[in-house]
Amino acid sequence: MRQPRSLFSPFHETCHGPRELSAQASRATSPHYLINTSSIAATRILAKFSIYSGTKAYISHLTRLLRVELGPKMVRVATIEPGMVDTELPDHVTDPDASKLMADLIRDIDVLQSADVAETVAFMAAAPRHVNLTEITILPTAQAI
Numbered sequence: 001m002r003q004p005r006s007l008f009s010p011f012h013e014t015c016h017g018p019r020e021l022s023a024q025a026s027r028a029t030s031p032h033y034l035i036n037t038s039s040i041a042a043t044r045i046l047a048k049f050s051i052y053s054g055t056k057a058y059i060s061h062l063t064r065l066l067r068v069e070l071g072p073k074m075v076r077v078a079t080i081e082p083g084m085v086d087t088e089l090p091d092h093v094t095d096p097d098a099s100k101l102m103a104d105l106i107r108d109i110d111v112l113q114s115a116d117v118a119e120t121v122a123f124m125a126a127a128p129r130h131v132n133l134t135e136i137t138i139l140p141t142a143q144a145i
Contacts, residue, residue, distance in 0.1 A: 031129040032075045035121055036063045040083045040137060044145050048098035056081075060135070067134060076132040078124055083139035085112040109142040 041049050042056035060079050067077035090102040105111065117138065124133045 033125050034063075034066060034070065034075060034077045035124055036060075036079050037117070038063070038079050038081045040081050040139065040145070042081055043137075046145070048095050048101065052093075064134075067132070071132065074129070076125075076127075076129075078133055079135050080117065080120055080124065081135065081137045082112055082117050082120075083137075083143045084109075085114060085117060087114065105143070109140055111140045111143070112138065 036059050038060045039052070039056040041053040042060040044053075046053055060081065063077055063079040070077050084102065084105050086106055090099050090106065093099040093102065120136060120138050124136060127133055
């Protein structure tokens with residue numbers, strides 16, 4: 001995987017990465033994958049998380065659009081939308097109420113671990129080539145929303 005060379009590298013990957021992936025897939029015998037990580041916030045209304053939710057909704061919808069373009073070229077395109085995962089995210093939230101909501105959830109329930117998300121991605125990728133698990137939501141059992 002290439003290392004980003006500039007601030008604009010994510011934009012480059014968004015615009016040119018699918019084209020390169022499509023070209024590689026057309027020459028390959030094994031499946032190609034593009035599995036994006038979004039969030040439950042993309043599809044659920046979460047108070048105090050408007051900007052975060054909007055960016056995750058963008059990722060989920062862009063993935064749907066890329067699936068239309070790349071699916072016929074045998075590139076499986078999918079999104080995983082996890083609920084609360086025990087990460088450093090609460091430390092980066094600037095709204096104190098939102099940060100507290102997340103920290104309390106991490107404290108009060110058995111939240112997902114990164115390994116849970118990774119295992120789900122591996123499951124998605126292990127499907128037969130003609131099968132595309134397009135969108136998977138993974139939540140902690142005790143998470144209400």
